[in-house]
Amino acid sequence: MSRYETYTGAAGLLSRREFLQASGGLIIAFRLFDPAKGAAATVAATQSVSPPPAGRLYAWLAVHPDNTATLFTGKVETGTGVLTALAQIAAEELDFPVDRLAVVMGTTSQTVDQGPSYGSMTVRYAGPQVRNAAAAGRQVMLDLGARHFKLPASGLEAKDGTIAVTGAPGRNITYGQLVDGKRLDFEIGASGEQFAMKVAPQARPKDPSTYKVVGKSVPRKDIPGKVTGQFTYVQDVRVDGMLHGRVVRPYGVGAKLLSVDETGLKDIPGFVQIVRRANFLGVVAQTEWAAIQAAQKLGSTLSSPGPDGGQAKWSRWEGLPLMDQIWDTVRSSAGRDTPVASHGSVDTALRSLAGGRTLKATYKTPFQMHGSIGPSCAIAEVKGDRATFWSGTQMPHETRRDMAKMLGIPLANIELRWIEASGGYGRNGLDHVVADAAVMSQAVGRPVRVQWMRWDEHGWEPKGPPIVQDLTGALDKHGRVVAWRHHMWVPTISDTHLIAAALIGKPDISGETGTGADPALTYAYTFDNADVVVHGKGRVALLTAWLRSPAQFETTFAMESFIDELAAAAGQDPLAFRLAYLKDPRAIAVLKAAAQEYGWVSRPARGKKPSPNGKPVQGRGIAWVNRDDSRVATIADVTVDPGSGRIKVGRVVVAHDCGLVVNPDGLRNQVEGNIIQSLSRTLHEEVAFDRSQVSSRDWQGYPILRFSEIPDRIDVVLVNNRPEYPPNGAGEPSTNPTAAVISSAVFDAIGVRLRQTPFRPDRVKAALG
Amino acid sequence: MPQNLTLNVNGTGHAIAVEPNSMLLYALRNNLGLHGPKFGCGLAECGACTVLMDGKAIRSCVMPVSAVGRSEITTLEGLGTLDKPHPLQRAFIEEQAAQCGYCINGMIMTAKALLDHTPHPSREEIKRTLEGNLCRCGTHMRIVRAIERAAEQGG
Numbered sequence: 001m002s003r004y005e006t007y008t009g010a011a012g013l014l015s016r017r018e019f020l021q022a023s024g025g026l027i028i029a030f031r032l033f034d035p036a037k038g039a040a041a042t043v044a045a046t047q048s049v050s051p052p053p054a055g056r057l058y059a060w061l062a063v064h065p066d067n068t069a070t071l072f073t074g075k076v077e078t079g080t081g082v083l084t085a086l087a088q089i090a091a092e093e094l095d096f097p098v099d100r101l102a103v104v105m106g107t108t109s110q111t112v113d114q115g116p117s118y119g120s121m122t123v124r125y126a127g128p129q130v131r132n133a134a135a136a137g138r139q140v141m142l143d144l145g146a147r148h149f150k151l152p153a154s155g156l157e158a159k160d161g162t163i164a165v166t167g168a169p170g171r172n173i174t175y176g177q178l179v180d181g182k183r184l185d186f187e188i189g190a191s192g193e194q195f196a197m198k199v200a201p202q203a204r205p206k207d208p209s210t211y212k213v214v215g216k217s218v219p220r221k222d223i224p225g226k227v228t229g230q231f232t233y234v235q236d237v238r239v240d241g242m243l244h245g246r247v248v249r250p251y252g253v254g255a256k257l258l259s260v261d262e263t264g265l266k267d268i269p270g271f272v273q274i275v276r277r278a279n280f281l282g283v284v285a286q287t288e289w290a291a292i293q294a295a296q297k298l299g300s301t302l303s304s305p306g307p308d309g310g311q312a313k314w315s316r317w318e319g320l321p322l323m324d325q326i327w328d329t330v331r332s333s334a335g336r337d338t339p340v341a342s343h344g345s346v347d348t349a350l351r352s353l354a355g356g357r358t359l360k361a362t363y364k365t366p367f368q369m370h371g372s373i374g375p376s377c378a379i380a381e382v383k384g385d386r387a388t389f390w391s392g393t394q395m396p397h398e399t400r401r402d403m404a405k406m407l408g409i410p411l412a413n414i415e416l417r418w419i420e421a422s423g424g425y426g427r428n429g430l431d432h433v434v435a436d437a438a439v440m441s442q443a444v445g446r447p448v449r450v451q452w453m454r455w456d457e458h459g460w461e462p463k464g465p466p467i468v469q470d471l472t473g474a475l476d477k478h479g480r481v482v483a484w485r486h487h488m489w490v491p492t493i494s495d496t497h498l499i500a501a502a503l504i505g506k507p508d509i510s511g512e513t514g515t516g517a518d519p520a521l522t523y524a525y526t527f528d529n530a531d532v533v534v535h536g537k538g539r540v541a542l543l544t545a546w547l548r549s550p551a552q553f554e555t556t557f558a559m560e561s562f563i564d565e566l567a568a569a570a571g572q573d574p575l576a577f578r579l580a581y582l583k584d585p586r587a588i589a590v591l592k593a594a595a596q597e598y599g600w601v602s603r604p605a606r607g608k609k610p611s612p613n614g615k616p617v618q619g620r621g622i623a624w625v626n627r628d629d630s631r632v633a634t635i636a637d638v639t640v641d642p643g644s645g646r647i648k649v650g651r652v653v654v655a656h657d658c659g660l661v662v663n664p665d666g667l668r669n670q671v672e673g674n675i676i677q678s679l680s681r682t683l684h685e686e687v688a689f690d691r692s693q694v695s696s697r698d699w700q701g702y703p704i705l706r707f708s709e710i711p712d713r714i715d716v717v718l719v720n721n722r723p724e725y726p727p728n729g730a731g732e733p734s735t736n737p738t739a740a741v742i743s744s745a746v747f748d749a750i751g752v753r754l755r756q757t758p759f760r761p762d763r764v765k766a767a768l769g
Numbered sequence: 770m771p772q773n774l775t776l777n778v779n780g781t782g783h784a785i786a787v788e789p790n791s792m793l794l795y796a797l798r799n800n801l802g803l804h805g806p807k808f809g810c811g812l813a814e815c816g817a818c819t820v821l822m823d824g825k826a827i828r829s830c831v832m833p834v835s836a837v838g839r840s841e842i843t844t845l846e847g848l849g850t851l852d853k854p855h856p857l858q859r860a861f862i863e864e865q866a867a868q869c870g871y872c873i874n875g876m877i878m879t880a881k882a883l884l885d886h887t888p889h890p891s892r893e894e895i896k897r898t899l900e901g902n903l904c905r906c907g908t909h910m911r912i913v914r915a916i917e918r919a920a921e922q923g924g
Contacts, residue, residue, distance in 0.1 A: 054822060079868040220867075228858055229803065230846075235807065238799075373815055373872045375809075423868060423905055453811060628897075698812055701810075705907075705909075707895075
């Protein structure tokens with residue numbers, strides 16, 4: 001008998017009294033399910049605030065007397081729609097109506113740590129965990145039904161939250177009645193941790209070919225609340241007795257706080273106090289407006305008064321590299337090489353090249369930022385050896401552990417209540433602001449809400465790092481590729497010491513999560529001689545963190561643009577040229593599907609320079625990527641105006657293969673978003689900085705794509721959306737090809753190759769000469 | 770010092786005590802507990818804080834409370850509810866025109882002012898009107914379609 005089956009017979013549910021004893025007084029009080037609410041459950045009378053054990057069914061599911069249910073998951077929503085996707089997976093396996101299934105995400109006392117929500121990995125890795133837990137839940141419902149009807153479970157059917165006796169109309173009972181308000185205290189088994197966790201190994205999930213809910217465009221649960229102002233973002237949370245805090249960051253990334261002149265602060269109605277601890281400076285006030293006024297007096301403004309021009313004096317610090325030499329820093333600081341591909345001998349092939357051509361190119365990409373529309377925000381309540389946080393971080397369980405380290409408080413006494421924030425697109429400031437709030441709450445002994453000002457967000461959120469790449473390719477006299485060398489200098493993307501921890505003198509709180517910089521690219525071409533290397537782990541003076549499809553957006557730009565350079569040099573059609581060197585059937589499938597949808601006609605890139613003030617010219621580009629096992633091919637049309645240097649994108653076609661799609665409309669929403677955001681990164685985005693600090697402090701200093709620049713249309717083709725292909729991620733993959741597609745389309749149009757993002761009009765004009 | 774004044778919001782007069790030079794956004798969010806208008810930049814650059822003031826779309830993050838006077842303020846909450854969404858809100862739901870949704874307040878309120886003035890705008894007019902509203906998730910295509918749908922349905 002399996003461990004699971006042990007608990008599905010007579011060993012039934014605990015009584016309410018036993019439940020209260022067993023749970024150590026932890027009562028989970030559910031409000032009626034309201035689709036507008038981010039969290040449908042609140043914790044009252046807490047003793048233990050540790051996460052529930054992953055091997056118990058109640059860690060994943062609750063069924064309530066009104067026959068609603070709740071899925072608990074350590075994964076969180078960042079705007080990509082995973083809440084609804086995970087609800088669909090759970091509803092499918094539980095045989096429960098998806099519109100009566102609420103989802104509680106991230107709150108550390110109520111959810112299992114399934115790892116951070118990043119890397120397009122939520123549906124791929126947490127999906128099977130939720131799937132198995134819900135399948136085990138369905139079996140429990142059948143067993144409870146068997147006890148109720150005194151019939152074998154084999155004579156019962158589970159459907160829409162009801163157990164019915166097969167062939168006996170009217171003999172049925174709801175899950176809610178069966179569970180009768182009790183906790184689902186059943187052992188389902190779990191082993192491993194986070195992404196690698198196996199849940200309910202004995203569960204028997206459904207055959208994907210029978211799915212009724214997974215694969216449907218179920219409307220997203222959060223959207224009605226979001227468009228009516230009823231949704232609660234972390235920025236909206238208010239706590240009893242709460243004060244408002246603002247940070248005053250150093251002028252200069254490494255500057256020391258010398259002195260603070262508090263003149264005039266007490267004249268601000270509602271001002272409470274400053275919080276000064278080593279180089280950390282913040283203000284706390286009764287009202288948000290008072291906190292903003294006080295911070296402004298101390299130098300927190302859009303145009304900063306300089307290191308000694310305001311009431312807070314900072315040491316003069318000018319340790320950043322020159323902006324236009326940042327790629328030298330990237331090269332010189334690289335610490336570790338990771339070979340991606342090594343076939344034959346590139347050097348031998350280059351030496352023995354007779355009658356062919358060798359091409360060399362260097363591609364550069366700048367610091368870019370996440371740029372959330374809502375600045376980072378959190379509330380902390382630190383009292384003695386207990387702490388509670390309200391946060392929208394993408395890694396709630398890790399942030400809880402970081403806070404235990406920073407505050408020196410036992411982990412068991414810390415709870416992070418997760419509430420959705422403005423979209424993040426990677427590790428932005430959302431966990432850093434938790435640390436800011438913690439420092440301020442600890443100092444004043446009351447809950448403190450901290451929201452960063454726009455310049456705090458732009459200036460201090462961790463950035464996606466600059467990358468430089470050298471490529472060499474050789475064609476023989478027949479136009480065949482005989483050598484390929486791609487060397488990438490990719491700084492670390494997880495250099496994220498918590499800012500407040502470093503400022504108070506605890507620089508070692510950097511978190512345990514590091515997705516390394518490698519592999520920063522998936523190489524799939526079949527060139528006889530290839531040498532592909534990532535020179536990783538460099539340090540580039542500003543905090544870095546993963547930004548949507550970290551490093552692979554940049555490496556795909558170089559790899560796929562340079563393939564195009566070779567195709568053009570060989571006088572060949574860029575699609576046929578790629579297909580000649582690919583064996584991956586899914587890569588070939590997405591390229592062909594995109595070409596078919598687009599109506600691709602085989603021809604080499606035109607690549608002719610127009611006259612300087614000639615008419616706008618059209619061009620087309622193509623590129624593809626393998627990101628975390630999802631394949632995407634993109635084709636776009638552009639119009640380039642030689643006079644202004646402006647690039648306008650017309651039609652975009654995306655062929656997307658992430659295997660079985662849980663929610664097709666949700667996926668299209670993601671793909672459209674990836675295309676527009678990556679277009680913005682391609683055309684506009686570059687973080688500017690001087691020797692002291694980031695100088696892109698608002699949307700004027702860091703422009704992003706606006707409505708007038710969006711494509712005319714984005715056509716999405718789903719490839720391999722079939723039950724036999726397990727679901728992979730879609731949060732990032734379609735970001736990757738865009739820069740290469742636009743670079744190649746511009747070459748097709750005007751004959752110049754753009755090798756440095758962003759492709760601003762001045763750069764286009766400079767390239768035209 | 771804080772002054773007592775009355776704000777006319779969503780058809781009701783609200784007596785509040787705030788600094789007269791403080792911005793309308795904070796009064797709406799902190800004194801009235803409204804979640805529709807959002808803090809995005811405090812610089813009138815992104816549009817997340819947009820509300821209607823006597824029918825015009827304005828940036829509440831740079832509008833001093835003292836300048837509001839007796840004007841009628843309408844927020845996202847004043848358009849419709851979960852049970853009875855405004856045609857624009859319904860169109861945004863039908864088009865699934867949100868990802869994180871933080872900017873959507875500004876999109877809907879700006880579109881409301883547009884449709885009140887121009888019931889059947891062209892696609893170019895819609896895009897031009899939203900030029901000063903930023904969306905970072907890249908939901909632009911759906912936002913435009915939702916506004917077109919609302920216009921078709923007489924929003």
